[in-house]
Every structure is written in structure tokens, then in C-alpha cells.
Amino acid sequence: MTVLAAAAGTGTHLGGAETVVFWILGPIALAGALGMVFSRNAVHSALWLVNTMLCLGVFYVVQQAPFLGAVQIIVYTGAIMILFLFVLMLVGRDSSDSVVETLRGQRVAATVLGIGFAGLVGAGIARATTNLTVTGLNTDQLGGNGNINGIARLLFTRYLLAFEVTSALLITAAVGAMVLAHIEREPGSRRTQKELSRARFLTDRPQTLPGPGVFARGNSVAAPALLPDGRPAEDSLATGIEPQEIEQMPRPTDRAQLGSPDDALGTLDPARDDSPGGRTR
């Protein structure tokens, strides 16, 4: 830490090393942000955002906030963004936005306002801080024993109340997620393991059910698995979720299809494959 703290310059101008780091990572962060906005695929967006967040994490470390940098990378990028990805996968990876903007003038207006906002705020901040002197955090402020102790000290003194109240927030989040996701069974409706296996072996299909999305183009829980011949496997559907009509992706037409799974598994194009037995061609 102390090395980093020392590396960060004080005064108006910053050290050369930091300048290099900024001019390398700054554009990358910017590219990540733009990539997030412009990717049609939501998963790509998430990954672009991860990219930006990682850059920001480095910036934190450079700017005398090693703890925050670590939290940014471990918690923000590592945990929160993975949560996003989970949900994206749940919703369906291929739910990409259409390129056509349906609201008239929305993009133009958004761009104009964005430029206006960035112009006003960015220019205002730039003007107000061009001669900003960097005081820098001294060892004492860092708590003597480093950044973490300093933050902890503030957390339990000056920001104690905020810290305590945050607990309400976390409880709310937990309760909220449970309310919206947890289906409570009627008491007594839950069958025992024994009853369940007995019931299963009484059916024609004692083996496990196929998972959703197996061999399918979509991998959402709502997408049924496809049998090798392309029919949806009815018993692969999750309970409690309405089955989703998967929109078939257009068949790839360029060379990427060679050797792609479709060659082995047959086509999904119903025009060419309407007999249940297999390929017509």
C-alpha cells in the first residue's frame, strides 16, 4: 500500500507512471462502456461492463484506495456481475435487442441530451478542477495500519448510523428476493422421498427427466429440450414455468456453419424437417 501511496503524486500534476496507467486503462474503460451500450447481445453487454469495472478497480488502487479496488474486483465484478449473468442466462441468453428503434426520435434525443449533459457536467467539473491540488492521503489518515483500518475507523465512528441503517437495506433485499422468488408450498403438500421414488417407478419413465435446453438453441429454463430429431421434449419442461416458444435463430449461412453442431444434429428449419423421423434430405 505504502508503495502505491508513494507512487501517487501529490500537487497539481500526477506522476508519470500513473499517467501511463490512466491513458491505457481510461480508453479501455470507455470502450467497455460504449461496448455495453452498443452490444446487441445482453451477455456481451455484461462482459463489456465487467471490463470497465475491472479498469475502475485498477484506478481505485492507483488512487490510494486499495481496499476499494479489491472490493470492486471481488464483490462488484465478481459477485454482482455474476448475478447479472445468472439472471441473463435464466431469461435466455439470446434475447438480443432488435436494431430497430421503435420510439421515434428516441436515439437522436438521447444522444443530444447525453452530449448536453456531458458537456455541461463534464466541462463544469473540468473547469472547476483543473487546478485541483492533490492533497493525498497520509499514513495517519490511512489509519496507521493501512487503508482498511482507516475505512473501518470511519465506518464505526462518523458513519456509524449509515452503517447500521444499511442493515435494513440488506434485510429488505433478502426479504424481497424471497417474496418474489420463493414459492411456499401448502403445508402437507410436500411428499416424502419415499413417496416420490415410488411414484416415479410407477411411471413409464423411471430415469431422470431431461434437463431444459439440452440440444436446444436457447438455454433458458423455459426452453424445452430438443430431442435429436428436433422435436421439443415435453418432459424436459420445468414445473411452475410456462414453456417458452423459442425463436429459432436464423440458420447461419457463412462458413461458420461448417463443422457447427447443426451438421451433426440436423436442421431446426421446419421447412426442411417436418417428418419426425429425421432429415428429409
Place this chain on the structure above:
Amino acid sequence: MHTVPASGLLAASWLLIALPLAGAAVLLLGGRRTDRWGHLLGVATVAVAFVIGLACTVQLGGMSGSKSVNLDLFTFISAGTLDVKAGLLFDPLSAIFVLLITGVGSLIHIYSVGYMADDPGRRRFFAYLNLFVAAMLLLVLGNSYVALYVGWEGVGLASFLLIAFWYRRPAAVTAAKKAFVMNRVGDVGLALAIFIMFAQLGTTSFVGVLGSTGALAGGVLTALGLLLLLGACGKSGQFPLQAWLPDAMEGPTPVSALIHAATMVTAGVYLIARSAPIYDHAPAARTVVTIIGAITLMIGAIAGCAYDDIKKVLAYSTVSQIGYMFLAVGLGPIGYVAGLAHLLTHGFFKAGLFLGAGSVMHAMNDSVDMRRFGGLWRRMPVTFATFGLGYLALIGFPLLSGYWTKDAIIEAAFDHGGTTGYVLGGVGVLGAGLTAFYMTRLMFMTFFGRPRWDAGSASTPVDPHESPGVMTVPMIVLAVGSVAAGYLLTQAFPLSAWLSPVFGTNKLESHVVAPLWIGVLVIGAMVLGVAAAWLFVGRREVPVVRPARVSPVVRAARNALYADAINESLFMRPGQWLARALVFVDNRRVDGAVNGIAATLGGSSARLGRAQTGFVRSYALGMLGGAVVVAGALLAVTAG
């Protein structure tokens, strides 16, 4: 202004408001249980209020010293400099209004028992009427502008409810909305005036405001005067906010009589008379009052000539007569008493006229078209007699009420002096002539001539008949009032003496034009008006008997074609054009303005509403736009 605390019966003057209010509450909350006796309760509360008011007035008359009795009820708002005490002020000015409201109110309540006998909503009707009386009493009894405003809004609300009473008629609902909107425009003026008083003086009590008018700058006083005038114009149907009043005749006729003739529309006159000290210091505002009064007077009188709807004619007549009152109170000290006296007598005869009109409508299956009347005097002698007396009083027939009070106003107008005085006086005389014309026309079309009504349908045959006693008795009482009130108020028990504690005594020693001449002038105008009406309306209906000896002029005039040609070219055409133009302006421009505003608001509402697209992204766009504007505005403010 010096007030004394209330004592004796005056300490119970809050009962005046509480009684009708309680009546309204019982009737509204009691529901159908009160259907059988509700109307009687309604009548009783107002009648008792009248008795109390009378007793209070007698006590006030007997008091020596200050005649302004203050009764503090409770502290309405008290927070720092904001101090509003709810209280009543009983002084000679409010006393006469109390008597008018409760007196005429009682009569109209009694009349309504008969008039609304067959209406399933009679209980509701009486509840609203009681509510109105309570609000109106609060308006004239409150001891501060805020209390007045409370009553002001209350009468507006009650009037709205009553105009829309027959809510199944679209016209009634439209009229109610129109009345409400135009009243609100006026109310904005009154509210602003009250806020200015607060900002400048920290109080709105009459004692506080009127006692310290000298401390205010001239500009503020003029602004106050004009804003109060705006409020008064809205409530009293004065130019340019007069258009709602004729439309308000869609309500039941007793409502027209009580609210839109005798009481509520005079609230504007009360407001200006009450604020006399403000206008004393704001001559510009005062001049505007007279101008408004004069303009309205003419508009009302001319438009009154053009309608065939009996209630609309009476409504325009009301507009015109209130124009007289505004003219009078705008003249300053010399006019106050004249204006208020006319207000009182007008309350009598106009209420009587409306009740008479209601009686006619009652007889004619609710028709209001005078072209379908005719010859009714034979069928409805009592109505005819009372209506006739009211008519004579209104046109200023010598020695009847209108004669005394209207003369006084015209006299005061001439006494104003200078060119202005002559112009105002001239307008007054002209108005008197027009009044005589349109009222005579109304009389001829309704009561004389040959019956013109249809047979009606089999189930509801038109069979004009006299109204029941419960309706005719109030009409008779009002007719007596129409005959006698003028003499009593100007000669026997002069109102000027009674009101002198409020307005002081203004005895003019010399007149610009001798009263005698004014009397002659007014009577002359009246006779001309009646004659013209006879010539153009009355004559056609009566069988023309050609006398042996006539002058060439008359002979020419009697030649039907010739006369018609002359009539049309010289009198009727221009008259009709003028009237039509005015009615057009009234209906199109003023209504147009109101409708236009409504349409603009509705249109912009719908258009703006499209921005609420339901798309989150549009909303976010709006927020980002707002943020840019906020940031930009703040930066601009600090930079600039």
C-alpha cells in the same frame, strides 16, 4: 372603524349561520328518512334565522355609540404574523343584507315547497338552498376578508349545485360548469387581493385592513381595488364575466330568484361597498367600477330586448340592474346608499318577477318561450297582478320602488359632475328607457294578446292555471314589497340615516341637475320605452281599430307595410342588429373565450398526455432532459 363586542342577542348572531347550516346537514345526512318533512325543516331554519336577524337589527338600531358589533368565535389561523380570527361583524351594512337574505330567502323557501312539490329531489333541493343561505350569511357577516372568502366560495359551490340540480339536462350541467369556471376567474382576483393584504398588512380583518388603508401605497390600493373588482365582477355577472348569469337560468326558478337575482349576485356590490375605504383612496379603481357598471348596464339592457326566453330576459335585466348598482357604488360616497337601496328594492321586485315567471312556467309545463304564451292574465290573475306590480317597480313607475331608487342612482350619476357625470347619467336614463322597453315587451308577450300555446300532448295538456297558495302568497308579499320598499327606504325610514355609521353622511346641498328634471327625464324615457314596446310588440296582437281622426303620421304608421318598413329600417333593424351583435358577442366571444380556454386546456391536456407514452425509456429521457435543464439553469444563475 371602531367595533364593540357583541352582547345580548347579538352574541347569538352566529345562530344565523348555524341554523341553515344545521338544516342542510340534517337534510343531506339524513337521507330518505327526511323526505317527508325535510322541506318544512328547510323553511323553518331560514324563517327562524329571519326572526333572529330582525331582532338583532332592532337591537343594533337601539344601540348608542359604535354600531359595529364584533363577535369573535374562535381563532381560525394563528401562526406568527398569520392571524385570522373567525368572527362576525354585525353592523348596519351587514344587517340590511341579513334581512334581505333571510327575508327574501324565507319567502322563496316557502314558494319552493309548492314549486318543487312534484320533484323527487325536493329534499336535496332544500338542503342545497339551506347551504346557500348559510354561506351567503357567512359572506355578509364575516368580520374579515378571509371569512368573506369562505362564504364566497360556499355560495359559489351551492350555486353550482343548484344550477346543476336537474343534472339530466346537459344544458344545466354545462351552465353550472360555465358559472363555476367564470366564478373561479373572479375568485382568483379576490384571493390575490387577500394575499396582498396579508403581505402588506398582516391581517385581513375589516377593522385592520380598512382602518389602515392610509398606510398603503397608492399603487397597492389601486391593485387591491381592481382585484376586488375582478372578484366582484365574477360573482355579480358583470362585464366581462357576465355570460354565466343568463345561462345559470337552467336551474330551478326559485334558484334564479334567490341566488341569481336577489342575493348572491349582489355579493359583488356588498364587497365593493364594504371595501369603501380602499376605493376612497384609489380613485382610478373606483372609476373602473363605474365604467364596468355602465357598460354592463347597457349590455344587459340591450341583450334583454333580444331574447324570447322569459327567464333569460329577466336574467339580462338582472345583469343590467346590477350594472346600475355598480355604477352607483363606483360613484363614491354619493352613490353608496343609492346603490344599496336599489339593491334592496331590486331584491324584492326581481325575486317577485322570477317567482312570477316560475309560476307561469309551472302553468305552461315548464315552457319558457314567450312566443308560446299570451293572454295569460285571464288565466292567472294573481300571478299577473304580482308580476305586473314587480314590472312597474322595475321600470320605475312613479312612486313604486324602482322609481325611488333608480332615480337616486341617476341623480347621483349626474351629481358626479363634469362630462363623466353627464355620460353616466345619460347611460342611466337610456338604460331606464330600454328597461321599460324590454319589460313591456315581456309583459305583452306573456300576459296580453291572443293565447298562442299548443294544446300539448294528451297526457300533459297545456292548461294554464293559477298556482297554489303556497306559491302565490310569497309572490303577493314580494309584490307588496316591490310597491312599498322604495318609498320606505328612501323617504319614510331613509337608508342613508341607517347606513351613516358605515359610510358617514353625504348630504349634497346643490345638484348638477335638479332632481325634478331628472325625474321628468327618467319618466319620459320610461314612457318612450313603453310606447315603443307597445308600438312594436303590443300593437300587433291587439285588433287594430282604425279611428276616424288621425294624423297623417299615425296613419302612415298604421299602414301595416309602411309601418313595418319604417319599423324595420329605422328601429327594428338597427335594434335587432345591435341586440344580435351583442348576443353574438356574448355567446360567441365570451362563451367562445370560456369554451376556447376549456378546449385549449383540454386539447393541451390531451396533447401533453401523449408524452405519457407508457415507455420507461421515454420517461427516462424526460428525466435526463430535466436534469440537463436543471444543471444548465443553475449554472446560468451562478454564472450570470
Place this chain on the structure above:
Amino acid sequence: MTLSWYLVLAAVLFTIGAVGVLVRRNAIVVFMCVELMLNSVNLTLVTFARASGTLDGQVIAFFVMVVAAAEVVVGLAIIMSIYRTRRSASVDDANLLKY
């Protein structure tokens, strides 16, 4: 180079996030754009903490992360619940309430 470059970068990132909210239709991506806005705020806070030599900015940034985490949980739960009903994560499809 001066410290204001960090701040300008943060402002630009914030704006990109805000514009992203306006142009993207997938509710989850919209929400990610909001996260980008919060991240740029954190960069601003950390930079100001360094400039002023107070640790408060870092503590506040820490709080922002905690709050953002809670918000993410609630937000994703809400988006999921509407997704399960509508089979669509597009914000434009949530368009029954308007005018």
C-alpha cells in the same frame, strides 16, 4: 496530467450509462447501465477523496457498493418476476399503463 481527467472520465462514463438507459430495451441491460452510472460515481468519490486528503469519499464509495448490491438483488427479482409472466425482458413491452 491532472486529477480532473479522472473526473472527466467519470462524467463521460456516467453519461454513457444514462444514455444507455434511454436506448437499451432489455431491462437487465438497462439496469447494467444504471450500475455503470453508480460506478462512475464511485470513481468520482475516490478521486475527490484523494484530492481532498480525506478518507470519507472511500467510505461513501463503499456504502454505494453495498447499496448497489441490495438494489441489484431487488431489481433483478422484480425483473425476473415480470419476465416469468410476460416472457419478455424488454422494457418496451411493459406498456399497459400510459396517458
Place this chain on the structure above:
Amino acid sequence: MGAITAPSLSMAALAPFLFVFGAAAVGVLVEAFAPRDVRHPVQVGVALVGTIGGLVSTLLLAGRKEVTAGGALAVDGPALFLEATVAGLGALAVLLFAERALDPARSAFVAEAAVPAGSPRDAELLTSTRVQTEVYPLATFAIGGMMLFTAANDLLIMFVALEVLSLPLYLISGLARRRRLLSQEAAVKYFLLGAFASGFFLYGLALVYGATGSVRLSAVRAAVSTGGTGVLLVLGLGLLVVGLMFKASVAPFHTWTPDVYQGAPTPVTAFMAACTKVAAFGAILRLLYVGFGTDAWTWRPLIYGIAIVSMVVGAVLGLTQTDLKRMLAYSSIAHAGFLLTGVLGIGTGASGTGLPATLFYLLAYGVTTLGAFGVLTLVRDGDGEATHLSQWAGLAQRSPLTAAVMSLFLLALAGIPLTSGFTAKFAVFRAAIQDGAWPLVLVALLASAVAAFFYLRVIVLMYFSAPTADGPTVGVPGLPTTLVLAITATATLVLGIVPGAVLDLARSAAIFVG
């Protein structure tokens, strides 16, 4: 390094929060451990104990002036007044939540939020007696957040409180039992826009921190009074205002309001309309008066402008609404504008009467609007609440009492004398006039004249229209709703006829501690 010395926490000053947050935490435990059939009554009881305890302890604190919790929490007149208002209104809202007699489905809240709307299981659960009882702890958390929002002496606390009050609201606005699709849509919209707005708030916080090196309002005040408002501070102020105006549903940041008010379960709408408004204005007042009060001329033109926009948008757009909930939402936007006229009456050196007037207005408006939405829950047809205007035609003939109570609330919202609305409007307009803002008051009067029109339209419809044959029924409310309506109607009248005591209270409360 030395040991940490914990900051002094005045437990007495924190008592209201302990009550409310404690009740919320207990509620979560009840959810985990209590058997299902007793959960509903127990949750209602816990929530009521918490909110009423909060109210009582706030009232007991009256007159206290201090800054505690290391300077993060202000205990002063405005904070206590608004905390008590929020707690009281919150208790009433909890009562509305608890109503089970009206709907044949037994509650306004969904039985199982996790079951997708429209699925067979959902239809099965529609008439179940089960209720997602988590709404009570969630609402209690929101109430705690709102109370904290008004007492935050520190922008960070303000932000955390903002989130504490918002997150539960996002959740519970999506939990309607009927028309779940609309309800969920409302939740998504509210959430996305709310997160967007809190991003702005946070950026503003960062910029203020950058300008002053602290987020304490006292430090901001010191910086503003010594150095004036620099560019960073101005931008920070602007962005903070954006975030707060969003919560207060002031135009142009109002767009979520109609949609969310319409979609959310009506008791929740009542809760949001009443309590969120109070809390948001509490924060606005504190930010502007305490933080930036010494440089009022910076923000006055801005507030002036958005007050006008808000009043006009609310009044004009309300005219063409055909849904009562939406209409009341636009009314809420217009009222936000009226409230801002009161905020403007800061006077020189904060000597104006704007603060007490605004406090009083918030109380009066909260009570009235809560009552109005409460009445909406009574009128129902087969598909839940009948909120379309045409369904209210001739209501007075079906249920005179309901129509009368609704008329009272509408008249109060329109500002007709002898109702609380008149007194409140009077107070704020007067404050603005005294500060020379008479053009604003003129606009406000015109806007209220326009707005009066749409309130009156409902009254006309109720009294002067023939009821439709297949019109809605007016449910007989159970004890909770009856209690709420009785209290709110009485308060609306009392605050209109004898408001003196409460105005005095507001005036004596109207002193901020730095």
C-alpha cells in the same frame, strides 16, 4: 493506532427509529417462525405497534434540538414534525393494508408473489385466504426510511434512507392481487426510474463532497456561506435536487407517478402518495434550507420554474384523465408544485413563513390524499376496484356516505374553504407572496382553479349522474378502513375549521438545527 472511540448516540433521539426498524425486524422473524394462520394478525399488530410507537416516541421528543450519531442525524422541529407525520400516516396506511373485509379475495395483496401471473396456480390462489404478509415488515422498513429521510443531516444518510424507503416500495407496488400484470409493470417502471434517479442523486452527492470535502449538511452550509456556490457545488445541488424531485414527483421528474400510482395496489398507492411526499419534501427542505439556505438566490429561480411546470402539468394533464387513481396522481404532481411555492417562502435569513406553511401543507395533504385513496378501495366491481370515472356515476345514490366522504376529500384537494386544503394552500401562498413571489402565486391560483375543475367533475358525476345499471358496488369496509376514513375525514375537517393549534405547532417546530 489508538482504540476507536464510538460516537455518542442519543438513544432517546433514536427511539422512534428503533421502534420502527425494530418492528420491521420482528416482522421478518414472525415471517420465519410464526405459523401461517396467525401471521396476518400478528404482522398487522407488530407493524402497528412499531409505527404508533414511533409516533408516540417522536411526540415525546417534541422540543428537543440536537445533532446526534456523530452529526449524522438531526433531531429538530421539522424533523420531529415530519417524522410524526410519516409515522402517523404510516400507521393509517398499515390499517388500509390490513383490510380484509372488502375484497372477496380477502386482501389487496397477492397470495404468492412468486407464482407467475395468469398461471393456473395463480387463478387457484386468487380466492385463497393467504396473503403475502411480508408486505408489513417491508412497509415498516419503508416508514423507517422515510422518517430517517426527513432527519438526515448528512447526504450519505439521506442516500441510504432514500434507498431504505425506495426498495420496499418497489417491491410492494408489484404485489397487487388483481391486475397483477399492471402491478408488476408498475414495479418495474418504478424500480428502473428510481434507480436512474438515485444515480443522479449520488452523482450530486459526489460533486458536493468534491467541493466541500464532506457530506455533512453543516459543512456544506459553512462552505456555501464562506465561499459562495462554486461550479461543483452548483452542479451537485442540481443533481441532488433531481433525485429528490423524482421522489417528490415534481414535474418534469414526475413521469413515473401516474403509471405507478395506477398500477400499484391501492393501499400502497395511498401509502406512497401520502408518506413519500412528506418524506421527500422533508429532505428537500433540509437540503435547501440547511445546506444551501445561505445562498438561496442560487436555487430560488430553479424552484420557481419547476414549481410552475409542476403545477401546470399536474393541473392540465389531470383534466383528461378517466381513471381516478391516475387523476389523483396528477393531482399529486400539482400539489408538489403548490408545496414548492411554500418552499420558496424562505425569506431573508430563513425568516420567512415558508417552512411552517410547508410543514402544515404536508400534513394536510398527506391526510387528505390517504383518505381519498382509502375511499377508492371501497368501490368495487367484479374485477377489483372500479376506478374508471364512468363507474362512479351516480355513486351518491348507491352510497351517500361514501360519496359525501369522497367529496370532502376532493374539496380539500381543490382547496375549498373550511377544509384542510384551503388552510394549507392559504399558508403556502401567503408565504410565497411575502417573499415577493406573487407571479408564482398567480399561476398557482390559476392552476388550482383548473385543478378544481377535475375534482369537481368527480363530485358532479357522483351526485348528478344517473347510476349505470351494471355499476360497481360499494363494499362495506371492515374496522381498519372505517377507522382510517373516520380519522382522515375528521382531520381534514378539523384542519380546515380550527387549524390554529396545528399551525402553531408547525410554527414552533420550524427551526432547523445546523
